[in-house]
Amino acid sequence: MDQASFIVPAHSTAQQVYDWLHGRVLRGDLAPGERISETEIAGQIGVSRQPVREAFIRLTANGLAEVRPQRGTFIGRISLKAVLSARLIREAVESDLIRIVSSAAPDAAIAELDAQLAAQREASARQDVERFIELDDLFHRSLAIAAGHEDVWNVLEGLKSQMNRLRYITARVFDQQKLIDQHTAIVDSLRHHDPEQAEQAMRLHLRELLNDLPEIARSKPEFFTK
Amino acid sequence: MDQASFIVPAHSTAQQVYDWLHGRVLRGDLAPGERISETEIAGQIGVSRQPVREAFIRLTANGLAEVRPQRGTFIGRISLKAVLSARLIREAVESDLIRIVSSAAPDAAIAELDAQLAAQREASARQDVERFIELDDLFHRSLAIAAGHEDVWNVLEGLKSQMNRLRYITARVFDQQKLIDQHTAIVDSLRHHDPEQAEQAMRLHLRELLNDLPEIARSKPEFFTK
DNA sequence: TATACCATACTTCCATACAAGTCAACATTG
DNA sequence: CAATGTTGACTTGTATGGAAGTATGGTATA
Numbered sequence: 001m002d003q004a005s006f007i008v009p010a011h012s013t014a015q016q017v018y019d020w021l022h023g024r025v026l027r028g029d030l031a032p033g034e035r036i037s038e039t040e041i042a043g044q045i046g047v048s049r050q051p052v053r054e055a056f057i058r059l060t061a062n063g064l065a066e067v068r069p070q071r072g073t074f075i076g077r078i079s080l081k082a083v084l085s086a087r088l089i090r091e092a093v094e095s096d097l098i099r100i101v102s103s104a105a106p107d108a109a110i111a112e113l114d115a116q117l118a119a120q121r122e123a124s125a126r127q128d129v130e131r132f133i134e135l136d137d138l139f140h141r142s143l144a145i146a147a148g149h150e151d152v153w154n155v156l157e158g159l160k161s162q163m164n165r166l167r168y169i170t171a172r173v174f175d176q177q178k179l180i181d182q183h184t185a186i187v188d189s190l191r192h193h194d195p196e197q198a199e200q201a202m203r204l205h206l207r208e209l210l211n212d213l214p215e216i217a218r219s220k221p222e223f224f225t226k
Numbered sequence: 227m228d229q230a231s232f233i234v235p236a237h238s239t240a241q242q243v244y245d246w247l248h249g250r251v252l253r254g255d256l257a258p259g260e261r262i263s264e265t266e267i268a269g270q271i272g273v274s275r276q277p278v279r280e281a282f283i284r285l286t287a288n289g290l291a292e293v294r295p296q297r298g299t300f301i302g303r304i305s306l307k308a309v310l311s312a313r314l315i316r317e318a319v320e321s322d323l324i325r326i327v328s329s330a331a332p333d334a335a336i337a338e339l340d341a342q343l344a345a346q347r348e349a350s351a352r353q354d355v356e357r358f359i360e361l362d363d364l365f366h367r368s369l370a371i372a373a374g375h376e377d378v379w380n381v382l383e384g385l386k387s388q389m390n391r392l393r394y395i396t397a398r399v400f401d402q403q404k405l406i407d408q409h410t411a412i413v414d415s416l417r418h419h420d421p422e423q424a425e426q427a428m429r430l431h432l433r434e435l436l437n438d439l440p441e442i443a444r445s446k447p448e449f450f451t452k
Numbered sequence: 453t454a455t456a457c458c459a460t461a462c463t464t465c466c467a468t469a470c471a472a473g474t475c476a477a478c479a480t481t482g
Numbered sequence: 483c484a485a486t487g488t489t490g491a492c493t494t495g496t497a498t499g500g501a502a503g504t505a506t507g508g509t510a511t512a
Contacts, residue, residue, distance in 0.1 A: 295504095
């Protein structure tokens with residue numbers, strides 16, 4: 001090993017503030033367009049403005065906030081164009097990945113995916129939205145791993161944050177059963193080593209958002225920008 | 227228009243410092259692994275440490291620097307895994323885009339691309355590497371625009387910064403003539419409205435990096451991490 | 453000579469003070 | 483009454499001082 005890379009610095013104050021805010025934004029606890037203030041947040045958690053400010057900068061870099069100098073800082077609205085772009089990218093990338101997987105999917109990987117499907121059904125039955133979203137993420141990540149490209153999934157992490165925000169905000173809207181059925185169709189395609197069918201199933205699945213988006217945008221227009 | 231969005235804040239000191247450093251990192255003027263210091267940079271350009279520090283944070287968020295608390299800040303090395311992931315993503319996305327374009331490429335767009343090809347040949351003949359890289363970016367962006375998805379290209383901007391850094395560092399290595407030939411093949415496929423051929427030409431083009439990367443990594447190992 | 457210790461000069465991190473821009477409410481003026 | 487000016491309380495931006503951790507080189511010690 002080149003360096004003892006497992007020596008990582010303890011989480012700084014700024015890092016902790018960032019993690020906290022990041023989570024609140026993703027879960028929709030802080031609503032798009034909502035105003036936040038360095039001094040206010042600093043006062044709430046008992047630190048100075050400095051680490052809070054640095055957290056704001058990082059949120060801005062990730063498209064989750066917008067700083068308007070001398071005016072205020074605001075939780076970023078969800079850009080419909082950005083969401084559509086992210087969706088298109090996901091479709092393109094995951095289509096390629098699923099072809100790789102389907103050409104050589106070991107039985108162990110299939111079994112793992114089947115177990116995940118069961119867990120998804122269980123979470124859906126319990127109406128545990130947060131867990132379901134988590135499992136959905138895991139499902140797609142597992143496919144990337146099976147394709148030997150987990151890194152790709154990590155690189156796309158930033159794009160997904162916008163889509164995740166969308167999912168939390170619209171938790172009650174989307175049809176979990178339909179998503180599970182689509183996941184099942186994908187796994188079945190893998191089971192039969194059918195790359196073409198697998199790709200089509202994946203594309204269909206990832207285009208589901210296109211059906212839901214108009215209604216979502218209509219129901220909460222104040223959360224979105226063009 | 228909802229808001230007079232053309233009212234944008236003047237560039238702050240921190241923003242200017244960031245732009246300056248960002249450009250220097252991308253052009254390889256600051257080498258991967260090189261150490262930089264808040265106080266030193268601040269002294270060089272005559273500002274306090276604060277805006278420099280904020281620029282460092284943004285560089286870190288974009289994967290261009292690494293801050294090790296109480297130790298120093300270093301220009302990020304180029305992650306080979308990240309580069310390979312970015313390449314795969316580009317191939318997947320641009321393959322989908324080129325299919326869209328080829329199915330309905332207006333003559334005006336084709337003419338524009340032909341003009342760009344001429345400009346590429348001219349820049350290559352003049353050995354103007356910086357201009358060539360710029361034109362290469364423009365070429366791929368133009369394809370995205372022709373597909374009606376310029377936003378997608380913007381979203382991928384972050385990924386490209388790593389690859390651009392690579393290109394500057396290895397400016398003399400890559401074979402510009404080969405790239406131009408591949409670009410030409412892509413445009414020809416569009417001219418004949420042949421989606422399948424266009425996609426294959428694009429994939430071949432974007433896989434070129436896979437041939438070059440081993441040599442690049444061998445020639446400057448200190449610039450890379452696994 | 454080799455090793456342990458330690459002073460010192462760095463580094464980033466955090467807190468604080470002040471500067472400058474913005475906005476809204478209110479007073480003033482015609 | 484309407485328009486204008488002004489004050490003051492906000493906001494983020496910048497500068498600076500000190501806290502705490504780290505690396506380095508010298509020094510004492512075995």
